Amino acid sequence: MADLLRKDNYDDKGGILVEPSTAVLKHINSRLDLPQPVKARILLEIKADFEDAMSACINDGLSEQEAAAAATERFLLDDESLADLAELHNSSFRKWIRQFSAPVQTRWESSIVISALLIILVLGAQPVLSGPLLRQCSPFCIPLFVMGAAGLGLAVHKWYILFVLKEHNGQRIRRGMKYFPVLSLLSLITGWLGYLIALYRSGGGSGNYFQWLITYWPSSPESSERLNALVEGMMRVSSLMMICLFFTAGIALAWMLLEKKIQSIERQETMWLE
Amino acid sequence: MSEKRSAILPQLTKYCNETLILSALCEEKKHGYDLALHIESKSESYFSFHHGTLYPILHKLEKEGLIRGSWKREGPKRRRKYYSLTPRGRKDLNARAAEWQTFCAKITMMTKEAS
Numbered sequence: 012m013a014d015l016l017r018k019d020n021y022d023d024k025g026g027i028l029v030e031p032s033t034a035v036l037k038h039i040n041s042r043l044d045l046p047q048p049v050k051a052r053i054l055l056e057i058k059a060d061f062e063d064a065m066s067a068c069i070n071d072g073l074s075e076q077e078a079a080a081a082a083t084e085r086f087l088l089d090d091e092s093l094a095d096l097a098e099l100h101n102s103s104f105r106k107w108i109r110q111f112s113a114p115v116q117t118r119w120e121s122s123i124v125i126s127a128l129l130i131i132l133v134l135g136a137q138p139v140l141s142g143p144l145l146r147q148c149s150p151f152c153i154p155l156f157v158m159g160a161a162g163l164g165l166a167v168h169k170w171y172i173l174f175v176l177k178e179h180n181g182q183r184i185r186r187g188m189k190y191f192p193v194l195s196l197l198s199l200i201t202g203w204l205g206y207l208i209a210l211y212r213s214g215g216g217s218g219n220y221f222q223w224l225i226t227y228w229p230s231s232p233e234s235s236e237r238l239n240a241l242v243e244g245m246m247r248v249s250s251l252m253m254i255c256l257f258f259t260a261g262i263a264l265a266w267m268l269l270e271k272k273i274q275s276i277e278r279q280e281t282m283w284l285e
Numbered sequence: 286m287s288e289k290r291s292a293i294l295p296q297l298t299k300y301c302n303e304t305l306i307l308s309a310l311c312e313e314k315k316h317g318y319d320l321a322l323h324i325e326s327k328s329e330s331y332f333s334f335h336h337g338t339l340y341p342i343l344h345k346l347e348k349e350g351l352i353r354g355s356w357k358r359e360g361p362k363r364r365r366k367y368y369s370l371t372p373r374g375r376k377d378l379n380a381r382a383a384e385w386q387t388f389c390a391k392i393t394m395m396t397k398e399a400s
Contacts, residue, residue: 052366053340059365060318060336088337095341099348 031079032061039088040280044109046177049100051279061086105177124171128164149251151205155258158198162262165190169269179276188273191266195259202255209248210241302342304385305332307370307378310352314369317343343368351377 036054043050061082068078088096098106108116165187172178309315309323320343321334346352351374354366370378 053344055364056317056366057336057340059359059363060316062363063318064336086336088340092337092341096344099341099344 031065031083032058035061035083035086039093042090042093043088044093044097045100046105047179047276047279050179051282053096053100055282057086057088102177104175108176120168120171120176124164124168127167128160131163132160149205149209149248151201151208151251152254154201155198155205155251155254158194158201159254159258159261162191162194162198162258162265165194166262166265166269173269173272173276179280184273184276188266188270191262191269195262195266198255198262199259202252202259205251205255206248209251210244212244299342300381302334302338303346304378304381306339306342306346307351307374307381310368310370311375311378314355314367316365316367320368346374350374 036058039057040050040054043053045053064082064085065075065078068081069075073081101109111119169187172183178184305324305328306320309320309327315323317336317339321336321339324332324334343352343354347354347368350371352368353371354368357365357367359365
């Protein structure tokens with residue numbers, strides 16, 4: 012408690028620098044093992060009561076510092092109360108998973124996510140590999156599939172953390188989020204690179220078609236043949252472009268949805284600071 | 286005997302606290318701080334609540350459907366949770382009150398005989 016009422020919270024004249032309610036709520040927030048928005052609601056409830064208790068103490072003639080100390084004494088939740096609240100509000104799954112240590116949880120989470128991903132890949136890979144899509148496709152499809160699988164794995168893992176396990180603490184919530192835009196961008200770049208290289212090859216590897224495409228529209232029979240070859244080339248790589256856009260948009264969409272959820276959790280996390 | 290008593294006492298305290306909260310809510314809705322003050326003043330400071338212990342009890346009763354919590358906006362940034370008794374809670378309170386009266390009467394009778 013002394014830590015909560017330390018001198019840094021007050022200026023030289025005893026004026027308040029950090030609201031005592033904020034210090035107490037921060038302390039409770041760090042120890043209360045609950046997901047959002049339940050945690051934010053509990054903290055908001057405590058905040059309003061704390062402020063009332065402090066005002067009552069000031070009205071009784073105590074100084075602000077004394078009032079803060081008295082209110083802190085009354086409102087600090089002990090370990091038993093915190094455990095009771097966690098027991099009341101946590102889901103059965105969360106309670107069950109809390110029985111295991113953090114490393115065991117991480118190991119199990121990774122195993123479940125990898126197994127789920129492998130099942131999806133095995134089930135999904137067969138129709139894709141046996142179908143005409145991949146046979147007509149360029150080798151650039153392979154890195155695209157790897158990036159798509161990585162994006163899917165990451166999205167499944169984040170979904171599990173945010174929606175199933177409801178692990179909403181500050182350190183873990185944003186872990187891995189930066190890889191979504193990177194994967195999405197890499198997938199787009201790879202797709203376009205594959206597309207341009209395929210077009211370059213369909214022009215005999217000389218780059219003529221790029222030049223021709225930019226400079227003039229075909230009018231001679233020779234250029235008409237070239238145009239046919241170009242269209243054929245474009246059609247051949249269209250499946251690569253489809254896969255590229257599918258993965259780019261899919262990863263970006265997963266990123267957007269997860270980011271939205273994280274932002275809402277973060278807003279709730281700081282609701283009681285307002 | 287003392288082991289048994291130490292196991293019974295927390296249960297009894299919890300049950301007693303729940304009954305106090307339910308009875309404090311039987312007239313009108315109150316927020317947590319108000320509830321603690323009400324119990325303290327009405328019992329002439331015989332019962333005193335540490336607020337930290339109040340919230341788990343309130344949330345438990347709310348989860349059991351004996352009380353209902355509702356948020357009310359007080360000013361632009363302030364929100365407050367008020368609790369009120371549900372019909373089920375009122376019924377439960379009546380049952381508890383009858384139980385307490387019997388319990389107290391029996392204890393009084395027994396201790397009177399002993400003394």
